[in-house]
Amino acid sequence: MKAKIVTIIMLAGLAVAGCAPETTNIDIMNDEGKAVMALDYRDFDQAASKLIQSMVGSGALKKEGGGRYVVATGRIVNDTMQRIDTDQLMVKVETEMLNSGQAVMTSAIGSGADELLHETRELRDSDEFNQETTTQKKTLIAPELTISGKIFQRNIRYDRNRQQVEYYFQLKLSDVKSGLRFWQDEVLVGKRGSDKSVAW
């Protein structure tokens, strides 16, 4: 009797394990997976690609007289119902700005600031450090341009069973000295699906 129960439990366990979907790695180069209501990496790739092309193509990063602009990343507001790390968008944008040869990003201030830049400057007063190896004053370069933006979401009831979710990716590039906006653009990613799907 006991052996029978053990066999049944084992068989049931095997059956359940067999039903579980297999874990696979995503082919991110040619992902043919279905769309999801929430934002996934494909949406970020698409939005970043379009925004970068728009910015680079506009000529806003071309500095008169040559050279590279110093750009600081400002606040990127996440106004969606999802917990998004806005770096998912900005790292791609910043990387392409750097690689374009027209801009250099600053880590001294802004949302992309590196705390260690300021911490290492406090070593000037420390007896523990060779003062010749510490950073001198007035070495940081101030930004000439700032880039900031927003990602927001709108949920609309499409019909009885379906909802429409609109995600807006907005970026703007401003000149620090004059306050003038050199470039801005918006990319819309729209999804329509079941009301039961959760978009957050």
Added chain:
Amino acid sequence: MKNLGILLITVTVLACGCSKTQDSRIHMREGVGSDTLGSNIVTRPVTHAFSALIGEGLEVTEAVTRKNDAGMLELYVTGFNKSYDTKRFRYKVEWLDADGLPVETKTSTWLQMSATGKAAFSFKVVAPRTNAVDFRMDTRKWE
């Protein structure tokens, strides 16, 4: 009765054939412009079925590149959707440098595009690096 049907089709075909050719830059969709063989209620099922049978789809008519003021290569793709249905597709552009080697960029990703039936379509892609001199483009169906 059969003769009446043939007569009706003949009249429709003639009527469609008499319509003036309009400016090719302007696309008048079904229900907006005058009837054509593809939009007429009588001939539409036959023309649409024939189009689907021979597998009409998108045709790229021109791919032009130019350097913009910032020194970046721009690609302008224009084409025509020969099918009667709206065709949704994805495209990916890879940029190549002077040695023919791919330029690594985050912008080389699958982007969406849609072309309405029997209409022209166009899109523009910009290389984010100055060392891009040529391109390679791939397409696939939009699931």
